Amino acid sequence: MASNGKLTGKQRLGWTALTIVVMGYALFPVAAILATSFKTQADLGNASFLPSSLTWENYEMILFGDAQGLFLTAFRNSIGITLIATFIAVVLATLCAYAIARLNFPGKKIILGTALAVSIFPVISVVTPLFNLWRNIGLYDTWLGLIIPYLSLTLPISIWTLAAFFRQIPWDLEQAAQVDGATQWQAFRRAIVPLAMPGVFTTAIIAFFIAWNDFVYGISLTSTEAARPVPAALAFFTGSSQFEEPTGAISAAAIIVTIPVVVLVLLFQRQIVSGLTQGAVKG
Amino acid sequence: MTTAPETSRRQKREAAASHGRTADRKNGSGKKRTNRAKSEARLGWLIAGPAFFIMLAVTAYPIAQAIYDSLFSFRLTSPDDRSFVFLQNYMTILSDTGVFWSALGVTVLVTVVTVAVELVLGFGLALVMHKALLRIRGALRTAILVPYGIITVVSAFAWYYMFDINSGFVNSWFGWVPGIDSDLDWFANFGTAITVIMASEIWKTTPFIALLLLAGLAQVPDELVEASKVDGASWRQQMTRVILPNMKAAIMVAVLFRALDAFRIFDNVFIMTNGAAGTEVLSLLAYRTSIGRLEIGLGSAVSVILFACVLLICVIAIKFFKVDLASGTDAKGGK
Numbered sequence: 127m128a129s130n131g132k133l134t135g136k137q138r139l140g141w142t143a144l145t146i147v148v149m150g151y152a153l154f155p156v157a158a159i160l161a162t163s164f165k166t167q168a169d170l171g172n173a174s175f176l177p178s179s180l181t182w183e184n185y186e187m188i189l190f191g192d193a194q195g196l197f198l199t200a201f202r203n204s205i206g207i208t209l210i211a212t213f214i215a216v217v218l219a220t221l222c223a224y225a226i227a228r229l230n231f232p233g234k235k236i237i238l239g240t241a242l243a244v245s246i247f248p249v250i251s252v253v254t255p256l257f258n259l260w261r262n263i264g265l266y267d268t269w270l271g272l273i274i275p276y277l278s279l280t281l282p283i284s285i286w287t288l289a290a291f292f293r294q295i296p297w298d299l300e301q302a303a304q305v306d307g308a309t310q311w312q313a314f315r316r317a318i319v320p321l322a323m324p325g326v327f328t329t330a331i332i333a334f335f336i337a338w339n340d341f342v343y344g345i346s347l348t349s350t351e352a353a354r355p356v357p358a359a360l361a362f363f364t365g366s367s368q369f370e371e372p373t374g375a376i377s378a379a380a381i382i383v384t385i386p387v388v389v390l391v392l393l394f395q396r397q398i399v400s401g402l403t404q405g406a407v408k409g
Numbered sequence: 410m411t412t413a414p415e416t417s418r419r420q421k422r423e424a425a426a427s428h429g430r431t432a433d434r435k436n437g438s439g440k441k442r443t444n445r446a447k448s449e450a451r452l453g454w455l456i457a458g459p460a461f462f463i464m465l466a467v468t469a470y471p472i473a474q475a476i477y478d479s480l481f482s483f484r485l486t487s488p489d490d491r492s493f494v495f496l497q498n499y500m501t502i503l504s505d506t507g508v509f510w511s512a513l514g515v516t517v518l519v520t521v522v523t524v525a526v527e528l529v530l531g532f533g534l535a536l537v538m539h540k541a542l543l544r545i546r547g548a549l550r551t552a553i554l555v556p557y558g559i560i561t562v563v564s565a566f567a568w569y570y571m572f573d574i575n576s577g578f579v580n581s582w583f584g585w586v587p588g589i590d591s592d593l594d595w596f597a598n599f600g601t602a603i604t605v606i607m608a609s610e611i612w613k614t615t616p617f618i619a620l621l622l623l624a625g626l627a628q629v630p631d632e633l634v635e636a637s638k639v640d641g642a643s644w645r646q647q648m649t650r651v652i653l654p655n656m657k658a659a660i661m662v663a664v665l666f667r668a669l670d671a672f673r674i675f676d677n678v679f680i681m682t683n684g685a686a687g688t689e690v691l692s693l694l695a696y697r698t699s700i701g702r703l704e705i706g707l708g709s710a711v712s713v714i715l716f717a718c719v720l721l722i723c724v725i726a727i728k729f730f731k732v733d734l735a736s737g738t739d740a741k742g743g744k
Contacts, residue, residue, distance in 0.1 A: 133542075144537055145545055152552040155612060156559070159567040162576065173581040173591070222460035230446070231453030237461050244464045246669045248719055250692040251712040252471035254699040255478065258485075259471075278467040281460055335558050341676045342692070346700050357562040361680060373576050380563040387558035395551040398558075402617070403624035 156384065163377035170373050184378035193363070193372075197379050199351045200359035204383070207269050207355060208337040211276035216330045218277075219284030220322075226285075227292035238289065245282035249342045252278070257346055267348045272355065275343045280333040287332060290404040291325030328401035331390055338387070356383050472716060479710035485703035498710035509711070511687060512694040513718075515603065519690065520671040523610050524664060530611070531618030531663070538619070539626045550620075557616040565680035568609035572596070599687040606677045606688060614670065618663045625659025626652070665726045669719055691715045 133141065158175065163184050165177040172178065188197040226234050256275060257266070265271035295318065303313035344358035354362075360379060363372045391398065479498055483491045502509045538549050556564070572579050572595040583589045595601040629652050637651045653660075675692040682688045684697065695715055699708020 148537060148549050149552045152555050155567040158571050162570050170576045173578055175578045218460040222457040225453045225457035229449050229453040231450035237457055240464055244468050246719060247468050248673045248715050250695045251475055251716040252468055254708050254712055255471040255474035257700060275467055277463055281464050285460060339560050341562050357560050360562055373570060376566055380566055384559055384563055391551055391554040391558050395554055398554055399550055399620055402620050
């Protein structure tokens with residue numbers, strides 16, 4: 127159909143329209159908050175989409191001004207906690223998925239089933255006992271106190287995605303390389319690692335998105351800037367005075383925390399899509 | 410490159426473990442195979458175990474604790490007054506006028522509406538991406554991954570500010586629509602508030618459904634579609650007779666995953682209304698009871714009920730709609 131060769135003028139017009147509609151759907155709310163982030167305090171009430179004049183004052187406020195302490199510490203917390211949780215999850219999930227794809231042992235299905243069950247688990251159901259326990263053992267409001275529960279978000283999807291990836295790797299290559307004279311380690315490193323790395327990398331991106339998005343753990347298990355991540359900090363943002371809505375500052379902060387997402391998506395859209403669909407739909 | 414010791418090591422290895430099947434056939438002894446299976450099982454659990462036990466530790470333990478706590482009258486504000494009340498908390502919740510049932514109703518409403526809308530929208534998006542030229546396809550996928558990757562709280566604020574009576578532009582843009590004028594406070598009434606909440610939820614999660622359905626579309630054999638075209642099937646017939654039946658599994662999985670996700674909705678409601686105007690959902694009720702008011706016993710009971718609802722949805726989907734979530738677990742290709 128459309129995929130073979132030249133388009134007629136009419137088809138071209140149709141596809142242009144469709145592309146604009148899809149792009150508009152996907153990007154309009156982002157554009158709206160981007161526009162809001164450049165509005166002056168007075169401009170916020172003028173009920174129009176675009177700012178009447180561009181200002182950087184909202185960005186200055188959260189990066190260098192009064193709200194700096196609030197936003198930058200939360201941003202650092204988010205990045206640190208999310209990266210550590212992602213790293214641990216991907217390392218453990220890689221081992222786990224390797225065993226599932228490569229070895230024959232009883233309990234394989236139990237592990238995959240558990241991962242599935244954990245991924246549908248309502249976070250809110252486990253947060254109260256954790257809240258209680260963390261306060262008793264001193265993990266409340268610490269990085270570690272968030273990293274541990276984040277593993278419940280990142281591990282299951284990592285195991286599923288990686289198991290699906292690893293099943294497609296032609297493991298015989300390893301033996302072929304050995305026949306050709308490579309040692310076992312060489313064979314693994316030269317033949318298998320290059321095939322497995324894209325899967326591991328993709329899984330890391332997806333796990334990062336999920337931990338980056340967390341809100342329930344973030345607001346329940348922290349109380350100060352010591353560990354509060356960005357989504358939770360945004361929810362508790364207050365204006366510089368009680369008569370001022372923090373709309374501009376929140377919008378600017380929202381844009382800054384969206385930049386990493388957009389960069390990852392731009393660079394790795396193909397990998398993300400294959401990772402997302404492989405774990406879930408395997409015919 | 411290959412040195413002598415390496416070669417001999419390789420030969421030894423080839424003769425032994427890595428070619429297990431040959432070795433088994435040669436030796437033919439059942440005992441050898443059992444030993445091999447045993448050591449493989451041990452190795453398997455050794456490297457898969459840590460992930461498994463961490464998953465259990467961070468979910469099974471807390472849910473067990475929540476079930477236990479839900480049987481006590483227990484407030485953190487007076488920890489010494491803790492007493493065993495058995496099912497009293499559940500009775501209180503279920504018989505309490507309104508609060509719980511209204512939250513359950515709103516949660517079900519949000520789940521049904523968002524999943525239905527997302528299924529239609531997502532299928533449309535999937536069709537567009539499926540048929541698009543490669544050049545456009547990349548751009549489209551990049552665009553729809555933005556809502557997927559964006560933080561839900563950010564999405565909630567974006568939608569909130571669009572509709573907000575002070576800073577929003579929706580009232581002035583859509584002033585010509587009957588019922589919308591500059592005085593309309595979207596977050597003061599249930600109908601309008603829940604609409605915006607669902608819009609944000611739908612915007613953020615439709616890409617996920619679209620990508621799952623796109624994968625499903627790609628699995629429909631081209632020959633079947635071509636054959637139906639040759640036989641003179643209309644576009645509608647191709648859809649309902651060939652394409653949709655062949656991607657039933659993908660649709661079911663997408664619907665179940667999204668339904669379970671929508672049932673746990675929290676972030677959008679928390680940011681936009683915090684439960685005002687009758688928009689309280691189950692997750693928010695649990696949060697406000699336990700973390701907000703520190704009524705651990707009562708809050709745990711709400712959490713357990715929420716968990717039971719999620720399980721129930723799963724059981725219904727698997728038993729009655731035969732959703733095969735484990736279709737990917739079969740390790741056929743592995744060994």
